[in-house]
Amino acid sequence: EEFSNAQEKILESGVSIFGGCCGTTPDHIKTMTEKLSEKKLKASKEKFQSFICSYNKTVQAGGTVGPVIIGERINPTGKKKCKEALQNNDMQFIIDEADSQINSGAHILDVNVRLPGINEKEMMLQAVKSVQKVFNTPLQIDSSESDVLEYALRYYNGKALVNSVNGKQEVMDKVFPLIKHYGGAIVALCIDEDGISPTAEGRVKVAEKIIHEAAKYEIPIRDIFIDTLTLTVSSEQKASLETVKAIRILKAKFGKEGIQFVLGVSNISFGLPRRDIINSRFFMLALEAGLSAAIINPASTPMMDTYRAYRALGCFDENCLDYIQTYTGTIDPTTEKFRQKIILDAVNDGTISIQINGTTIASPQKEGEKKNTLTETSNTEKNTEEKELIQIIEKGFKDKAADATARLLEKNAPVKIIDNCIVPALDNVGKDFETGKKFLPQLLLSAETVGNSFLKIKETLAASGKEQEEKGTIAIATVFGDIHDIGKNIVKAMLENYGYKVIDLGKNVPAETVVKTVIENKIRLVGLSALMTTTVANMEETINQLHKALKENNLECKIVVGGAVLTPDYAKKIGADFYAKDAMETVSAAKEVFGK
DSSP states (O other): OHHHHHHHHHHHTTOOOOOOOTTOOHHHHHHHHHHHTTSOOOOOTTTTOEEEEOSSOEEEESGGGOOEEEEOOSOOTTOHHHHHHHHTTOHHHHHHHHHHHHHHTOSEEEEOOOOTTSOHHHHHHHHHHHHHHHOOOOEEEEOSOHHHHHHHHHHOSSBOEEEEEESOHHHHHHHHHHHHHHOOEEEEESOBTTBOOSSHHHHHHHHHHHHHHHHTTTOOGGGEEEEOOOOOTTTOGGGTTHHHHHHHHHHHHHGGGTOEEEEEGGGGGTTOSSHHHHHHHHHHHHHHHTOOEEEEOTTOHHHHHHHHHHHHHTTOSGGGHHHHIIIIISSOTTSGGGTOOEEEEEOTTSOEEEEETTEEEEOOOOTTOOOOOTTOOOSOGGGHHHHHHHHHHHHTOHHHHHHHHHHHHTTSOHHHHIIIIIHHHHHHHHHHHHTTSSOHHHHHHHHHHHHHHHHHHHHHHHHHTOOOOOOOEEEEEEBTTOOOOHHHHHHHHHHHHTTOEEEEOOSSBOHHHHHHHHHHHTOSEEEEEOOSGGGHHHHHHHHHHHHHHHHHTTOOOEEEEEOTTOOHHHHHHTTOSEEOSSHHHHHHHHHHHHOO
């Protein structure tokens, strides 16, 4: 009776699950059940709120507490030191990286250990255990392999955030049972069998499909973190803000049921200079739209500045105390964080030098100094029009390319224009891209400009009854399972502009299709692309099938591979002949194969 009366009082405080511990008997439970059976449970205040936890620390995301930061640094993609640490089984590096991110403000840590050539399951378990031994920060288990997720969830102490599921039925069938069995919240990517929709409405449909399917497994909406997908603005400019629009639409529809949103923010700026500018501004747009969790580098000053400013403006930082403490009390304004000052010094001779931390990084022309324009040329009159076309290509003035080419065609053979103008211009653009003077949008614009120039050349040749000599035929493809094709498309544009014929097989291409194309067309060079760590195995399988088919048909074909997750060593290991870190290196491979 004493025990049961105590539980009645506890019920009034909001507890909704009761039981017995050491010392209780079946009679205790029976009496308690009778005592509480006619009482009504209080409605939980947390019914539509989202929580992630470790063994003894809980983090709420979104809702009344605002957005949280997920540290992205324990991930080998594009991070050389992390990649080396995983290859060397260096768990101290993982612990140090976790410590650094927590100290910088991360509330949750992403753990991704996918690398070609290692046992992802065992490495994931080691990483999770190593971090949880030292820190109580909740983790995001990040893998596209369901067996890896299950292995990690089995050993993870707490309720993890699981990255990820998507709208493909096959993926949902594998991942949702794991969430139901082990518990956890799920990152849901707005991509399905049809790929990524360019519109917000299309991504919303995928999100709704995922929400509906999750309900079959009794996974509440509050445990779903929708990722409306951040596409790079340098190549998907019209679709970039659709990401934010999709958040607004879904929040309006499911916000009261506790739906949450997560983004890998920095994808937005790939291929652009001063990525911090784009990242931080896009971050603010997403936060204002309802972003609950941001996967970022917490050591990034602009990103954390944006985050703290939003918390103050959005009334999540009561009385702005965290903001004030961060920027006055606990951070010394003389630290590196505040030393990145741009100083403009007027020099006596009228020039202006721009300095960062005392190092001059630019020195614009003196006032009145003659500026370089497209009309400026050398004193050699015969080179005027050639130089004009070169500058048009380098600057990406695509609307001027056809007319400039037409003027050159009046006095010059097409091959001379290609050799004297187009190839040198592309070489210059490629070198500037490699050295960081030009960026992805400029590279694409120059490629498009050359395309317009070639179009004029082809029109002229067609009218004269002649055909342009092609340097060789190359087949390219993004391997099976991978839907990323930005890099492949750049490669295609550059190869075509250098005079090669390109058979573009597209993305998500089965190995059999690549092999059939190579054999039927007697291709001498094939290019394979893979951006995702999970599809590198498919690249290796494609190469293996190619080698076998080439041997059986007594043909020779070289293979060039590229992608963010590849390295020269791994390219060699899986049987590729060339590794290309960018489009220009693919052109170099083509020159070596065809001798042109």
